[in-house]
Every structure is written in structure tokens, then in C-alpha cells.
Amino acid sequence: MSTRSYAILGTGAIGGFYGAKLQQLGMDVHFLLHSDYEQVCRQGLLIESPMGSFTLSAVKAYHHPEQIPACDVVIVALKTTKNYLLPQLLPPVLKDDGVVVILQNGLGIEPQVAEIVNSKRVIGGLCFICSNKVGKGHIRHLDYGMITMGEYQDDYQPGGITPRMQQIAEDFNNAGIPVELSENLLLARWKKLVWNIPYNGLSVVLNAKTDELMNAPDSRILVEEIMQEVVRGAKGNHCKISQQFVQKMLNHTEKMKPYLTSMKLDYNEKRPLEIEAIIGNPLRMATEKGIDLPHIAMLYRQLKFLDYQNLNFH
């Protein structure tokens, strides 16, 4: 059994679920909480899940990062819109030889974290999960759960498979969470964007669920055109994504139950949208290589407008 200690920054749908699973396995897990702190101190963390529902009654909950002991692994599971907090949050909770695992959407967060903790201490993770926070300290896991992990190296150079990521993967596997190890984090992130950019973006701009986007011919075409732009942006960054993968994403989404994307949920709840991580950063990464992605560029500006109006006026 591992003796690794974990800190969870952001105890929401993602961090709350994975952290609770790790603690359920017997790991030493420390949860940073913000608005749910008092509720969780009193009543613990409630996880509903088809894998088995449970309550963690004894939660090591913290309101301030300085109170958390330095840990071996720090899981960043905040919304990326809160990442401006990381320069304060990360240093106190990370052991000198500890590692940060970034379980966030989008692209371009690892370099920002590497500036804070050094690039040799950053692992990126992509969560394939349907999970929502439905109340204070109350997480409803709906489906899936797999994580893809990849080592971060400067400029997203492929990092190979390292022993430390294998150890962390083993902890997750033992907790019932399948982990796929990727030798190429950048490729893994671009591949996830093939889904995330069109569906997150268009769901907000067109006020639509995934099934509506797939059923109407014009939005269906737009989804695929945007996916092809993501493939071009990836290619300009030496990441090859096949046409079969694009078709798989389309077919998979057609078969999914009607789904409200995370960005649309944020929009409906009047929370800031993760526009920069999911759309702005990949767009800039393509532009820097001279790749023009006009649909994504337009989507970016539309979302920035809608986010601004949503937070300030409506």
C-alpha cells in the first residue's frame, strides 16, 4: 500500500469524487474547500455513484492552504478560471519532491504551473467523466471516470512513461479509477479538444444540448468543421489526429444521451466560462505556428462576449 499523501485543490465534481475514492481506499487525502468548508466539516462528503454511493464522514478539510501539510501529490481540480490563485495555493501544499497533477480541461495550464513549481514536477491529467456537484459537499457521479495522464516537459515535449506516474496511476487503479498513461501529453490534450471545443463552445452560443447540435444538419456540419480545425491546429503542433478519431467522436456523441456541456452548465449558473483554457490557448498555440482557425477564432470572440454579458448584465 502506498504511503503517498494527496492534496486536493478544488473539492468539486472532479476533485471531490477522485479524492473521496482515494481516501476510501485508505490513502491520506487533504481537501481544500471554499464555500463548502463548514458543511463538509459537519457532515462529510457525500458521493453518489453507480460504482457505489458512500459518505466520507471524517474528511481532512481545510479552508486555507497554509494549514494543509506538504503532500507528495497535489491534485489541481479547480475550474481553470480560478487558476490565478495557484501561485498562492501551490507552494505551501507541495513537498520538495512532490508532484502536481493537473486534472483540468483544455490546454496551456501546465506551462503556467511549471512557472510556479518547475516543469519537472508537473503531470497533466484528462478526466473522462460525467460528474456534477449538486449541493454543498454533495457530488453526483453519473458515468465514466477514466483519467489519461502524461508527464509535462518544457514546451510540451513528449515526456514518456515515468515511474512516478505509474505509482500515481496505481493508487488510482487501486481506488477503482482506470488510468491510461500517455507518452505525449500534448497529443492527449489536443485529442480531447476535438470534442471539447465544438460542443462546449456551440452549446453556449447556440443554447443547445449535444443531441440538438447533432440532429440539425447545419450545427452538425459546424461541429465537424470545427473538429477539423482542431485537427489542423494539432497538426501544426506536431500532433497527428486521424480522421477515424474525428468520426469516432461524432458517432459517440450521436449515441450519447442529451448532454449539457460543462461550459453550458457554467453559463446557466452564471459562473465564468473556461474560455481561455479550452479555446483561447489552443487558438493561440495554432496561430503562433501560422495556422489560421477562423471558426474557432469566431467562436472565441462570441464566447468572450457572452461570458462578459452573462456575468455583468443579464
Add this chain to the structure above:
Amino acid sequence: MSTRSYAILGTGAIGGFYGAKLQQLGMDVHFLLHSDYEQVCRQGLLIESPMGSFTLSAVKAYHHPEQIPACDVVIVALKTTKNYLLPQLLPPVLKDDGVVVILQNGLGIEPQVAEIVNSKRVIGGLCFICSNKVGKGHIRHLDYGMITMGEYQDDYQPGGITPRMQQIAEDFNNAGIPVELSENLLLARWKKLVWNIPYNGLSVVLNAKTDELMNAPDSRILVEEIMQEVVRGAKGNHCKISQQFVQKMLNHTEKMKPYLTSMKLDYNEKRPLEIEAIIGNPLRMATEKGIDLPHIAMLYRQLKFLDYQNLNFH
């Protein structure tokens, strides 16, 4: 005094206003009405206008085009979404040497009308007017009113200034409506699209008035990028639009009072949007010349999706 007779197809904000002004001058005007027919028969047409409000109590109102006598000038002032009716409506109301004046938005309607009545009998008109139908037989003219007219020739070849358009312009001028004669209808239509495509399209997609689009930096940039695509589409069709004109449209809109575009009004009222005339036809005209307009192409698909959802589901 002219002896020309006028038929008005579509007695709404445009047709009702101009037709009433012509009749007020003493012209022989015949109005085709649909849902307002009985109200107008009983109570006439009420025009509110800063130029002077008035009621036409004796209106030659018709419910069926076969009842209208053949006229010298037929004004087409329907929404373009009703143009599928024109093959039925036009032939009975047009004298053998009569002419059709198309007072509609967008591009590509004249060739369709030329297929019905012959290209030598079509004049295009662009209305620069703020006018709304606020009730049955009740039109509120708010501001402006100028019409730009141009002769249509096959494939929008410039038609020069002809005596017949001068005569019609004289009737309008006598009725208090300034008319500008254009030698190049295609250029006039592309120039109007510099305003119409970005503001009509984005007002619907982004749920915004003109002032909101101009005040937020991202939408402001998007408006201008779309205007530049219109300029490129025009250029590919041998219509030169200057950068000064683009800047004039931006500056003018910045100074305007907050304005709900006609497409946004249609959307709010759950009427079909004039997507093909304002966006689809110009887009195809550019594509046929090998000009790629990616922002406008995306706007087109977004509007088609929203129009479909608006009419069918929401």
C-alpha cells in the same frame, strides 16, 4: 402629375409606409393585404411619422392578387421569406409594360423575380428607413426613409440610369421620399450588406442590440472582421467598397441609439429569419467566385440552426 398606378405587395412597415405616402400624394395605389385585410377595410391605414401622421381612410385593399388591376409599378415589400409566393402574386398585378420594384433586404432576389417577369422589368430598391408595423393597419415610421434604386440586368450587370426609374423616383420624391439612383445595383446591395450581415446576424446569435455589439471589444472586432469579409465578397464580384465606407458604418452605428435589428425582431417574434437573402445568397455569390468567407459561413449555419429551433421548439 403622373398617372402611374402602383400595386403594393406586402402592406407592412415598408410597403404600408411608402404606399400610403404615394396615395397621399394622389397616386392610384392598390394594397395587397393578408392578416390585416379586414381591419384596413374597416378603419384604413394609420401612419405615425415624424414627417406628419395621417390616416388613409379610403384604401384600395385586396385580399387576392387576381382582384388587383394590372399596374404600372408593382412594389414588392414582403419579407423575403414569403418570396415563394411571387410566381403566383406577380403576373396578375403587372401590366404588360409594367415594372417590378423590389424593396427587400439582401441580395439575389432580382434574378429570382426576373425568372418570373423577365429581367427587363425589374428594378431593385434599398430602403434606409426605421419603420415598424405596431398593429393591424398601424405603421410607426421612426426615422430616415431614403431609397436607393438601381436597374436590374442579367447577372447584375450595371444597368445605368434609365428614364423609367427617373419617373418612379420623381413620384417618390413628390411624395416626400428622397430617392438616390444608382448605376450599379449590385454594388449598392453589397454596400448595404456591410451593415446588414454583421449586425443582423450577430444580434440574433449573441442576443444583443447594436450598442452592446459596439461596446464590448470582442464583438466589436467580430463586427469589423465580418464587414471585411463582405468587402472581400464584393470585390470578388467586381464591386469595390472602400475602407472609409467600412469605418463610416462602424462610426455611424456607434453613434446610433441602441437598435434591435430587423432579424432580431423577427427572431423575438418567432417569425422566419431572412437568412438566405441577407447571408446565404451573398455567401454563395462569393463562394462561386472562389472567395472563402469563413466567419460569414459560420454565421450562416448558426442562424439556420437558431431559426429552425426558434420556429419548431422553443
